[in-house]
Amino acid sequence: MRELAYNQAINEALHQAMGLDEDVMVVGQLVDYRSGIFGTTTGLLEEYGSERVQDFPVAESLMTQAAIGEAQMGMRPVLTHQRLDFMIYSMDAVANWMSLWRFKSNGKQSLPITIMGVVGRGWGQGPQHSKSFHGWFSHLPGIKVAMPATPFDAKGMMMESVFGEDPVIFVAHRSLFSMREHVPEMPYRVRFGEAMLRRPGKDVSIVALGIMVPLAMQAAELLAGEGIEAEVLDLRSASPLDKEAILATAQRTKRLVVADPAWQTAGVAAEVISLVSEHMGADLAANPARLCLPDSHTPMSQTLEEQYYPTEQDLADLCKKML
Amino acid sequence: MPNGVCTMNSNFSQLIKDGRYIGMSLDGVDGDTVWQLYVFMQRLRLLENAIAALYSEQQMRCPVHFCDGQEAISAGLALAIRDSDHLFSHHRTHGFYLAKCREFKPLIDEIYGRISGASGGVAGSQDISYCEMNFHGGAILAGSIGIAAGVARAMQIKNIPALAFAGFGDGAVDEGVFWETVNYAALQKLPLVLVCENNGYSAFSPQNKRQAVMDISAKVRAFGMQAHSFFGNDAVESHRVISQAVGAVRRGEGPVFLEGHTFRWSGHVGPEGDDQYQYRSMQELAFWKDNCPIKLLEEKMLEEGLVKQQAIDDLVRQIGQELDQAFAEAKQSPFPEPVDWHAMNYATQTPKADELLAEEKSSGFDQNQDLAIPGPY
Numbered sequence: 001m002r003e004l005a006y007n008q009a010i011n012e013a014l015h016q017a018m019g020l021d022e023d024v025m026v027v028g029q030l031v032d033y034r035s036g037i038f039g040t041t042t043g044l045l046e047e048y049g050s051e052r053v054q055d056f057p058v059a060e061s062l063m064t065q066a067a068i069g070e071a072q073m074g075m076r077p078v079l080t081h082q083r084l085d086f087m088i089y090s091m092d093a094v095a096n097w098m099s100l101w102r103f104k105s106n107g108k109q110s111l112p113i114t115i116m117g118v119v120g121r122g123w124g125q126g127p128q129h130s131k132s133f134h135g136w137f138s139h140l141p142g143i144k145v146a147m148p149a150t151p152f153d154a155k156g157m158m159m160e161s162v163f164g165e166d167p168v169i170f171v172a173h174r175s176l177f178s179m180r181e182h183v184p185e186m187p188y189r190v191r192f193g194e195a196m197l198r199r200p201g202k203d204v205s206i207v208a209l210g211i212m213v214p215l216a217m218q219a220a221e222l223l224a225g226e227g228i229e230a231e232v233l234d235l236r237s238a239s240p241l242d243k244e245a246i247l248a249t250a251q252r253t254k255r256l257v258v259a260d261p262a263w264q265t266a267g268v269a270a271e272v273i274s275l276v277s278e279h280m281g282a283d284l285a286a287n288p289a290r291l292c293l294p295d296s297h298t299p300m301s302q303t304l305e306e307q308y309y310p311t312e313q314d315l316a317d318l319c320k321k322m323l
Numbered sequence: 324m325p326n327g328v329c330t331m332n333s334n335f336s337q338l339i340k341d342g343r344y345i346g347m348s349l350d351g352v353d354g355d356t357v358w359q360l361y362v363f364m365q366r367l368r369l370l371e372n373a374i375a376a377l378y379s380e381q382q383m384r385c386p387v388h389f390c391d392g393q394e395a396i397s398a399g400l401a402l403a404i405r406d407s408d409h410l411f412s413h414h415r416t417h418g419f420y421l422a423k424c425r426e427f428k429p430l431i432d433e434i435y436g437r438i439s440g441a442s443g444g445v446a447g448s449q450d451i452s453y454c455e456m457n458f459h460g461g462a463i464l465a466g467s468i469g470i471a472a473g474v475a476r477a478m479q480i481k482n483i484p485a486l487a488f489a490g491f492g493d494g495a496v497d498e499g500v501f502w503e504t505v506n507y508a509a510l511q512k513l514p515l516v517l518v519c520e521n522n523g524y525s526a527f528s529p530q531n532k533r534q535a536v537m538d539i540s541a542k543v544r545a546f547g548m549q550a551h552s553f554f555g556n557d558a559v560e561s562h563r564v565i566s567q568a569v570g571a572v573r574r575g576e577g578p579v580f581l582e583g584h585t586f587r588w589s590g591h592v593g594p595e596g597d598d599q600y601q602y603r604s605m606q607e608l609a610f611w612k613d614n615c616p617i618k619l620l621e622e623k624m625l626e627e628g629l630v631k632q633q634a635i636d637d638l639v640r641q642i643g644q645e646l647d648q649a650f651a652e653a654k655q656s657p658f659p660e661p662v663d664w665h666a667m668n669y670a671t672q673t674p675k676a677d678e679l680l681a682e683e684k685s686s687g688f689d690q691n692q693d694l695a696i697p698g699p700y
Contacts, residue, residue, distance in 0.1 A: 031579065065470045066476055068470045072409075073483070097466050104450055105452045123696055175696075177695045179692050186683070191657060218691070
């Protein structure tokens with residue numbers, strides 16, 4: 001079966017989306033160079049031309065406001081940020097305009113806009129090349145937040161983002177870009193709010209997001225070696241959350257660990273634990289726990305990076321403490 | 324010119340004599356056009372007077388930013404803009420709304436929070452959208468200028484023969500996204516018209532406290548965009564400048580920035596006035612009231628025998644009746660029913676995805692792979 005790497009899966013999704021619908025456009029700094037945003041936009045210019053594959057001035061705020069106008073005119077813009085941190089320039093567009101456009105138009109207009117932000121990790125990315133912000137974005141009504149962990153999901157969620165009707169922030173962790181998996185050639189969708197059970201287990205539930213998913217599966221393997229059966233639920237989208245699947249896994253194991261690749265305070269992990277606590281807090285066999293990043297900005301130095309990012313062993317240890 | 328008229332471009336000083344504007348000329352403009360400008364300004368003024376008069380009843384429960392004294396700029400715009408064009412307005416929406424949408428009722432009903440309002444009562448005066456008329460307001464100052472640029476870009480890509488307009492004040496010019504838009508519009512030669520009602524103040528703060536160079540048009544020209552400024556209380560000049568400039572944009576000559584120098588009589592927000600904060604001089608206000616755009620045009624029309632006082636009196640009476648009826652109807656119109664919050668914020672259907680995308684199942688992911696190490700770039 002054909003395998004693609006994560007960045008190739010995004011690239012194939014964009015090629016196919018542009019081929020299927022001439023209203024799809026890809027806009028961002030350097031999208032039209034061969035490097036192509038880590039390979040995700042490579043080859044689009046040659047096939048679809050510079051009007052639909054557009055380099056943009058270093059003006060993320062306008063780029064995003066303009067996408068709102070383009071979407072009103074029937075286009076389906078895909079915006080890219082080589083570092084998600086740059087996207088923060090566009091938060092007025094996202095929070096004050098895009099997220100509330102449907103609401104403000106009394107449900108008459110939707111904005112099919114996809115914003116892909118790439119999150120860095122390692123090799124000294126430091127505090128301005130490594131932030132994820134999916135927790136911020138998930139707080140906003142009117143926006144969906146994709147956190148695909150695998151190549152299959154990266155393609156399917158990109159397709160769903162482009163051809164759905166709502167604005168999507170697509171958080172792609174660069175460390176995943178080398179991961180390979182079978183990816184079907186046809187255009188297909190992975191729906192938002194449909195979590196995937198990656199591994200069944202009866203002793204403890206690990207609910208994971210984005211780059212924490214492979215880590216969670218590795219932790220589950222470590223635990224299996226000690227006779228502990230961990231269940232791994234991949235949320236796939238931070239917003240909307242698949243509440244049913246979260247509650248179902250928590251019901252099955254009565255032990256909940258949430259692995260979220262973001263700062264701990266006021267994040268998605270807290271939201272998941274709140275949800276479970278509200279519905280079955282008294283039925284849990286142990287206090288729920290979170291594995292997040294420290295409430296600190298990211299260090300550059302390699303030794304501090306190693307301290308900063310949790311490992312599969314950290315996650316396995318956290319699970320064991322609950323048993 | 325009295326002290327305190329710090330906000331007006333000195334280019335216009337030769338048009339002021341003994342505190343009165345003397346630059347108005349009807350040359351080259353037919354009587355019907357002049358009358359249309361006058362009717363537009365009276366409708367806008369009387370609409371806002373009625374809102375102000377009834378606001379204390381507390382049935383219009385939203386922030387309302389009045390544009391009394393600034394009517395001549397939207398009057399000029401009203402004659403140049405077409406139904407197929409798109410117009411984005413800042414928070415001071417009423418003039419821009421009437422220029423694009425013409426009818427009172429969807430605006431008044433919206434301000435009253437009724438289901439029959441242009442936005443079904445969810446948005447109010449400062450955030451009103453009338454999608455069917457391609458009109459969108461929004462209060463966070465300059466964001467919609469960038470949205471208008473996106474509409475213009477899409478028109479360019481799709482070969483749609485229409486223009487995008489953005490209306491705003493000198494406060495929006497402080498914002499970075501305004502300059503991002505000017506740069507990008509000039510770069511791409513977008514079919515975009517930027518209309519600045521320069522009333523000299525951002526809420527209380529005068530332009531010369533916020534900007535080192537007062538001539539916004541000159542700054543815009545430095546970015547490679549055409550720009551024209553005019554005495555914004557002269558409706559005929561407003562019409563002349565806007566129509567010519569818009570014609571050039573329609574011919575594909577690239578975007579334009581238009582700046583009318585004017586003044587708001589009311590406070591920044593609401594009908595109560597805010598002059599107790601003493602952020603502007605009473606002399607300055609008196610100068611601009613004395614050069615009321617409606618009065619200037621009315622005097623000129625009467626002086627040149629274009630119209631009789633009786634026709635003006637009839638017009639004012641007829642607009643008053645229309646407004647009485649619109650306000651009475653608005654108060655009788657039903658409020659919105661309880662809504663489904665999710666459907667208000669998210670699309671309930673995905674027709675395009677349903678048409679184009681298959682359902683597939685993942686065959687399983689092997690997690691035992693190395694993470695990508697980024698390297699220096």
